[in-house]
Amino acid sequence: MPGSGLAPPRGGGFPVKKMTAGEIMTRDVVTVPSDLPIDSVIDLLVDRSISGAPVVARDGAPIGVVSLSDLAKSGTLTDRAVDVPAYYRHYLQAKVGREDLGGLRFGASSPATAADVMTPMVFSVEETAPVQEVADAMIRGRIHRVLVTRSRAIVGIISSMDLLPLVRDM
Numbered sequence: 001m002p003g004s005g006l007a008p009p010r011g012g013g014f015p016v017k018k019m020t021a022g023e024i025m026t027r028d029v030v031t032v033p034s035d036l037p038i039d040s041v042i043d044l045l046v047d048r049s050i051s052g053a054p055v056v057a058r059d060g061a062p063i064g065v066v067s068l069s070d071l072a073k074s075g076t077l078t079d080r081a082v083d084v085p086a087y088y089r090h091y092l093q094a095k096v097g098r099e100d101l102g103g104l105r106f107g108a109s110s111p112a113t114a115a116d117v118m119t120p121m122v123f124s125v126e127e128t129a130p131v132q133e134v135a136d137a138m139i140r141g142r143i144h145r146v147l148v149t150r151s152r153a154i155v156g157i158i159s160s161m162d163l164l165p166l167v168r169d170m
Helices: 038-048 068-073 086-096 098-102 131-141 160-168
Strands: 052-056 062-067 124-126 145-150 153-159
Touching (some): 038 052, 038 068, 052 068, 131 145, 131 160
Antiparallel strands (some): 052 062, 145 153
């Protein structure tokens, strides 16, 4: 423990309470319809101050995830600039570079939809999954968010930011 002079047990870190995905997930999941135009996707992400969201089919089934980095890489550039908040500007600079970010523009007239630019993979865990399984899925998939499901329906979402307080409090 920090400051106590005690070393962690030999097998790694200190014991962590057995928490489940259902205990740490965000229940109010913002989803994006697959046919939502790109300009509306951008507005939704910026207005909600989130960096990504699950994309769902008409029946509500998750079919992918769309993130600011997906949008930046999509090539749907036009004349309308998006006022990206400072937090996201830093995130996008790491993904696309400072020079490219300055010219990043998405247009209301773009025919592209969320389905056109999303990452067509869904990483999910059941709500009863241990938090370690959530972290493992993020590490293996090199992703920032995992959907939490019950009988294949989305009941929550966990981002890497949701895991940081657990690490801090270990």
